[in-house]
Amino acid sequence: MTVSDPKKYATGFSDGLAPVTSIDVARHGSVSEMLKELSHTAFGGRCLGEGADTLEAMIRDPECLVVMTLSGAMTVAKQGLLVCEMLERGWIQAIISTGALMAHGLVEAAGMTHFKYDGRFTDKELYDKGYDRVYDTLELEKNLDDTELIVREVLNSLPEGTTLHSALIFKAIGKYLAETTPHDARAILKSAYKMNVPVFVPAFTDSELGLDVALHNRIRLREGKERRTYDPFFDLEQYTQLVAVQKHTGIFTIGGGVPRNWAQQLGPFVDIMEKRLGMPPKGFRFRYGVRVCPEPVHWGGLSGCTYSEGVSWGKFVAPHDGGRFSEILADATIAWPFLVRGMIERLGDKPPQKNLKPPAKNLEEAVAATAK
DSSP states (O other): OOOOOTTTSOOSGGGTOOOOOOOOTTTOOSHHHHHHHHTTSOHHHHHHHHHHHHHHHHHHOTTEEEEEEEOSSTTTTTOHHHHHHHHHTTOOSEEEEOHHHHHHHHHHHTTOOOEEOOTTSOHHHHHHHTEEEETTEEEEHHHHHHHHHHHHHHHHTSOTTOOBOHHHHHHHHHHHHHHHSOTTOOOHHHHHHHTTOOEEOTTTTSSHHHHHHHHHHHHHHHTTOOOOOBOTHHHHHHHHHHHTTSSEEEEEEESOHHHHHHHHTHHHHHHHHHHHTTOOOOOOOBOEEEEEOOOOGGGOOGGGOOHHHHHHTTOBOOGGGTOEEEEEOSOHHHHHHHHHHHHHHHHOSSOOOOOOOOOOSSHHHHHHHOOO
8 A cells, every 4th residue: 555655745734725624513512612613514504604613703803884784575574583683792783775664663662563474375365365475475565555655644743844854764763763663662763763873765756655654745745734855865875874984894785786885885976976076095994794695796796796706896904905705605594593692692791892983074074084
């Protein structure tokens, strides 16, 4: 039997490679420990384990502002308390979401119920009964009608002449929930309001809440009042003034779509202001990123684009320059609860110590304060 010459082949250890190890499910009793073991395995398990480590790093970084982006039917899917948990523990400093996700979350916040889809009914029968199907779950048309009454009350409470934008509307709804729901009742917008975390919905009109605002304006016109103006660029400026001034920023993404890209396009926005307005070039990039999304890159869609691709657009710090990113190709309803539970075990109940800068007073100040 011929033995390989040990001088001819590398050993793995000789090149500083990290070994993979078999997972022992009987060895540890916590989710955090399980995630740590998964990071030393392979495939999706390794992605989940390494994603937990990256998420922990960005939360612990005292100079890192963390942005959460949300898409998909996560509130209908009963993942809303995960958002509340991350908000209330001080892990998140800004949220960008789809409008539908916030609309269904408001339904839940108001004490209304979603139901499992029952295959005995056709979609036509569901329509006739006032059931709106979201994959395998049902939203009630009555829920949406009752929610519109809440939105109408909130909008009517705003001073005349107020220019609407999504962060303003959701802050007002959060305040309403904080004042009208039981103290121990939890809801995303209520938690965001209490923690002073802004909630942005870039595609606001693409939602039930957007339709509610449109209806509000029709009612105002019938009453002889002027319609309220909605300006989405107020959101873009407020977001830029909050995020661009920070030394480090991280992004935690569930799904993809408009929320993901709107949050990420801050880098290109700062770049073009610097180049086209003759401002000093300093730049803005996300330093950390964790994405939970089953969309693969080969479909060519935005939701599947990698953080590496984002580096080419000036959205992220490249890994060799200190960027740290994790892609978890999984259903968020499976992976996300484990991530949050693991973080609770690792970080405990005490909020992370953050040394974040206050928002800039205007866009020019925000761009001037950006740091590579």
